[in-house]
Amino acid sequence: MTKRLGGVYAAYLVFAVIFFGPVLFMLWSSLRNNVDITGSLFNIASPLTLENFTNLFERFEFGRYIANSFIVAGGSTILGLVLGAPAAYVIVRRKLAALGFVTLLARMAPGVLFVLPLFVLSIRIGGPDSVALNYALLIVAHLIITLPLCIWLLVPFFEEIPISIEESTLIDGANAWQRFRRIALPLALPGLSVALTLSFIFSWNYFLFALALANERTLPLTVIAFNFIGQGSNDFGGLMAASTLISAPALLLTIFAQRWLVRGITGGAVK
């Protein structure tokens, strides 16, 4: 038995080096100065510094980019939940697999397919010049990511609510909306948190829409980090610090909400 355990941990070590090593490398590099980063990988004793991070905020408007990411991811997540929760409830109560299928289509279509029309629309309504319009466009565009995801994640949670609980309220004469609002929604609260966090992360991470649609004042973290490479930046420390900031919500989520995350990712695939 101990021999088997040793084998498992040996496998753990190999897989951890391969799949977690690059993440550690990113975190570590974000804390090293550029001379050390471009020097030897094996110089483990090189000094650590927070300079890469402070530089980002001093030289660029990183506070604004972070805020932009929050506005777009937060806005599209809230909208996705407000629209998605009642829809998921209907899918469960009326057993509508077909509606779920339509939302899956949105997941299958390539993002560029949406970007071209949105870009044309943006130009027509003056999106590039108006900050408010640009935020609105980005939030609506990200709804393509968050709405199907919210529905997809919420359906299993509504399915778990025993019908008998809701049937008992029929006697009280509660209408459909009251049943949803007072009974089903509170019972699906864990599902709402799962959908909220995952949809926020997916929207936060999404890159293509903002790449094509954002203007200078609405640029989120992902696009600004990408623009750094375009400018031929050799500031690897800065790039790694930016990458660390972009990854922060996902990393925090893995630490604090792993159980939800696993459920969210595998929920659709495994019974």
Place this chain on the structure above:
Amino acid sequence: MSDLMTKSPAASGSANAGPGAGAPPPRRRRVDPTARGVWPFALPAVLVTAVLVLVPVAYTIWLSVSDRQSDGTNSGFLGFANYAEMFGNPQFWNSLKVTLFLFVVCLLVETVLGLALGYVMSLDVPGRRIFQGMMLVPAITASVAVGLVWLLIMDPSLGAANQILAKVGIDPVVWLGDPDIAPWSIALVDIWQWTPFMALIISAGIRSLPEEPFEAAALDGASGWRTAWNVGLPLLRPVLTVAMLLRTVDLVRFFDTIYIMTQGGPVNSTNTLNVYGYNAGFVDHEPSYAAALQVALLVLVIMIAGGFTWFRQRASR
């Protein structure tokens, strides 16, 4: 596709058995009283989805058969000229080749490695959750961060990859600058990012398998490998298919890490259909041609995903 979808909402296995379960449940006609009057709640989501999905798709199809210029003028219906241009353009065929190459290589390696990692993750040993948490990180890290880290790792002169290779006496590799190597390097990054995702689904699948068939095989004296191949894998097939299908849909429209790391280069060697389509629209400013490429890509996604589902349904009969 419908098979996949019925699988996901019905994840927790309720009365909603969906098609594929054979005969419809006998109590079908009786309408669940709690289902009365809920219809209107779905209306906002249905409307928004329709506007968000169907309108752009319809508009892109219109763009692809008309002649929109980068200045915004559109001289109207053009027929299939954009498609003719596409099929006559060697760039398109190159992009198709690159897309299919990445699809096949990544899916194959991610499935095989995912099975190995998924098996390891499914074992009940102390520390399983911490290990699982570490394996989660690549899949939920933003592609921009993933691309940036791998750019640094694959840097030809000071990158970590070549430093490690030098330690074991291997000459430096030009990871992203050589058209023969770049597609493999991009595949490597995708395999790194998404193998744990496959493994996660597979490990959850393994943990939900019934124990009896394995006990029976052990009683018959079958070896571990034989049991895994003849008992485990067939039982795991539904889960494995869903995981592969999810990856397939993403791989056919591969964009993020490529756009961040190579923008399709060098010499178009990593120019997938999606990257090609984006560049046609936003770099070369040919919206109508780009639209034709996007429609072609959508057809390809539907064909491959549909073929997959058809093959799966046939195999499970």
